[in-house]
Amino acid sequence: MAQHDAGALLAGPEPVGQIQVTRQPCALAVEIHGLDGHDGSPGVFARMHAFRGTGQIGASRRAVLICPDRHREERHMATYVLLHGAYQGGWIWQRVAPHLRAAGHAVFAPTLDGCAERRHALRPGITTESQAAEIADMLFFEDLHDIVLVGTSCGGMVAARVAETARERIGRIVLADALALFDGETIADHVKRPAAVTTALDTGPTREDAANRMFVSLDAPMKKWALARYTPHPVAAMTEPVQLNSFWRQDWNAAVIWCRQSANPPLAHQRRAAETLKARWLELDTGHYPMLTEPEALARLLMAE
Numbered sequence: 001m002a003q004h005d006a007g008a009l010l011a012g013p014e015p016v017g018q019i020q021v022t023r024q025p026c027a028l029a030v031e032i033h034g035l036d037g038h039d040g041s042p043g044v045f046a047r048m049h050a051f052r053g054t055g056q057i058g059a060s061r062r063a064v065l066i067c068p069d070r071h072r073e074e075r076h077m078a079t080y081v082l083l084h085g086a087y088q089g090g091w092i093w094q095r096v097a098p099h100l101r102a103a104g105h106a107v108f109a110p111t112l113d114g115c116a117e118r119r120h121a122l123r124p125g126i127t128t129e130s131q132a133a134e135i136a137d138m139l140f141f142e143d144l145h146d147i148v149l150v151g152t153s154c155g156g157m158v159a160a161r162v163a164e165t166a167r168e169r170i171g172r173i174v175l176a177d178a179l180a181l182f183d184g185e186t187i188a189d190h191v192k193r194p195a196a197v198t199t200a201l202d203t204g205p206t207r208e209d210a211a212n213r214m215f216v217s218l219d220a221p222m223k224k225w226a227l228a229r230y231t232p233h234p235v236a237a238m239t240e241p242v243q244l245n246s247f248w249r250q251d252w253n254a255a256v257i258w259c260r261q262s263a264n265p266p267l268a269h270q271r272r273a274a275e276t277l278k279a280r281w282l283e284l285d286t287g288h289y290p291m292l293t294e295p296e297a298l299a300r301l302l303m304a305e
Helices: 097-102 116-121 128-141 153-164 207-214 220-227 235-239 265-276 295-303
Strands: 028-036 040-051 064-065 077-082 106-108 149-154 168-176 202-204 256-260 280-284
Touching: 028 207, 077 097, 077 128, 097 295, 128 153, 149 235, 153 168, 168 265, 168 295, 202 235, 202 280, 207 220, 256 265, 256 295, 280 295
Parallel strands: 077 106, 077 149, 149 168, 168 256, 256 280
Antiparallel strands: 028 040, 028 064
């Protein structure tokens, strides 16, 4: 192997079946490695290395040298903040983020307070508003501007509150099969859910309900993967009315993505959001978890301006 800049090596976990790349300002060599997908099918994993001088990639790997065209106008690179829905965490975006990063965009997929790997911090007082306040703080401390804010499912409620409280940092909003409540509404006003397992702090479906209803659109291997990761959601965030004082009265650069095979949120609910926001209407022929079933197609819609 040739000597590469160690800082260019991709860090972090290597989720199965994904394509992960990072953008570097100098010439890049992209090594393409075979990797089994989550369902046993051949997958691919890419590492990008910054070149220092000349060198060769191992003969057992295919490589492409990418040289920047300094005469071409640099394309706009965006910052995406992806907000998950109920019973999820940042993990739900694992298959979408690599496609956005491969196009040169920055991606943040935070796990909301009290969810997934942060479930141990579950406590009274976690609401849609408190989760949104935390994300707004993240935008400030990371010094993010002109972001593309994406919310799916209950994450749409959080996204609306984030946008309202951090207006100056929002460039575009995308509601991806999302709940988009008006001020004072609750989820129960629009979605009727089967009986859930509810405690004083959290609520969520039984494993049987999650497998047979919630994740019904997933194939068997992906369903097993998701079932191992879903967690209850802070109960107040699921039951209390949302507080949105001005979001629906403001002008936004917005898009709504409706998943045709998804029963919830209802079509009429998503149409209402699109009409109120004067948003672009986009569709995907898949279920409620497009980030798992159609990650590349979803990424393309997220990048469509």
